[in-house]
Amino acid sequence: MKGKGKLRVAIVHHWFVTRGGGERVAECIASLFPEAEIFTLLTDGPGVPDGLRDRPIHTSFLQKIPMARRYHRHMMPLYPAATECLDLRGFDLVITSDSGPVKGVRLGEGAVQICYCHSPMRYLYDGFEAYRSKMGALTRAVFSATAGRVRRWDLRAAEKVTFFIANSNYVARRIERIYRRESRVIHPPIDLHRARMVDAPGEHYLSAGRLVGYKRTELMIEACGRMVRKLRIAGTGPEEKSLKSLAGNADVEFLGEMSTEALWQEYANCRALLFAADEDFGMVPLEAQACGRPVIAYGAGGSLETVQGDGASPTGVYFSEQTVESLMEGISRFELVDAAGTFIPSVIQSRAAEFATPVFLRRLREFVLEKVPEAAGAMASDSALDLV
Structure with missing residues (x-):
């Protein structure tokens, strides 16, 4: 962690393919760090939030695979390799918005990773059998053969996280049970x-x-x-x-x-x-x-x-x-x-x-400054955040 000057900040979201709560969280995190670089496994035009359309977004090799955007959930066996190709060495603070693999990005020595965890991957843990039972024969065979390897990788990836944030008390309990880690609950923002x-x-x-x-x-x-x-x-x-x-x-x-x-x-x-x-x-x-x-x-x-x-x-x-x-x-x-x-x-x-966007931004700012005081110089002003 740098002692002087503005920190280099990266924000990583699993993918921008459909718009939902996770994408809104990533958009709000990015608004807090206007000069941060954005990384993701892959994007699709309609899935990119309005607030990120003018910011460069770095993608993994999955972006170049035909049909990957449409069948991104079928790319699970490739998640570890795709995530590790996102090389974030050189960044001081990495904030991951994650319901899957991206907490496993490559980090530089001394970097801090704050993971806003929407959920540990349900299809690898609690929901494994439920998801598996609804798959076709070929998909089920591939999933069954590779899920164990991806699960072990995900558990190792969780060890790279410096601080966890959970999107609910429900998820905080799952983080504790699956990853054996404590987390701070900050509920997602509502427009x-x-x-x-x-x-x-x-x-x-x-x-x-x-x-x-x-x-x-x-x-x-x-x-x-x-x-x-x-x-x-x-x-x-x-x-x-x-x-x-x-x-x-x-x-x-x-x-x-x-x-x-x-x-x-x-x-x-x-x-x-x-x-x-x-x-x-x-x-x-x-x-x-x-x-x-x-x-x-x-x-x-x-x-x-x-x-x-x-x-x-x-x-x-x-x-x-x-x-x-x-x-x-x-x-x-x-x-x-x-x-x-x-x-x-x-x-x-x-x-x-009680769950409005300004509440989320205030609580996130307070958490980051508590854990990484040096990040103050990289954050947007309060007046700028009022427009989010």
Whole structure:
């Protein structure tokens, strides 16, 4: 670590292929260090956040492999080699935004790595069998043959991390269990400035996010179908075709990929958001709450930290199991509570404000300065961060 002058800072994110919570975190970290260099395994145009479009982004050899961007999750056997080709020797402070391999980048002697961990790779640890069981025969064979090697590499890569930050208490416990490391919890940032509320929300329910298996969108379709409730689904993904087939003649509308502004308007217009995933954190419930709308959430994982399902000022209700019957019970309970006027939009919005972008930036700044005081000269001013 340099004793004089401005530190050289690098920011590494696993990939910029789709836009989600992880990409928003990386964008905010980069705003804190306006002169930092950005590294990633690969990028795809729409996946690059607006705040990074004018900054050079260094990629790995995966960027040159045909179809790698479309099938980036199938590139797992190559993650270690691709990560190690990102040579960050010469940088004093490296901040990794990681839900996969990039904490294993090559570092120079004396460099400090702060890893903002979205989650240890679920498909290598807790979710190994669940992910494996849904693969085709060829993919499953390759995955089974290589997962052990990548898992061992990931555990060694975690040893390169100087300080861990977890995106939730849920993930902090997983970091402790898997990597045997302590971490500081700093929740991800919510774009509260995009929030809006309407005087008369609709009577329909909303599901939002990638249409992938672990989101359990099929539970929402079946529950709303049985209860004869209207459901609008925002997002696309590999499960879309099968979900449309499942919906049949039910009152379900697939909205497809939406602009950011259109999605936030959907949050504001719904009666409530349905959220059936066991997420490490989950930004969608907070975005809905930012618009004053309550959430019917599976009571596990990050939802327990973002949705207040109990107490005097609830922002939603929990259902206890990832089953259609449990979700239906949650919807029925929500409708009873809602009819009693218990959910107050301004109170719900104030819950989301606890996770606003300025809160994230302030806490991250404080953490970095606590651990690496020399980083002060490389950080943006407070006034500049007000614009993020």
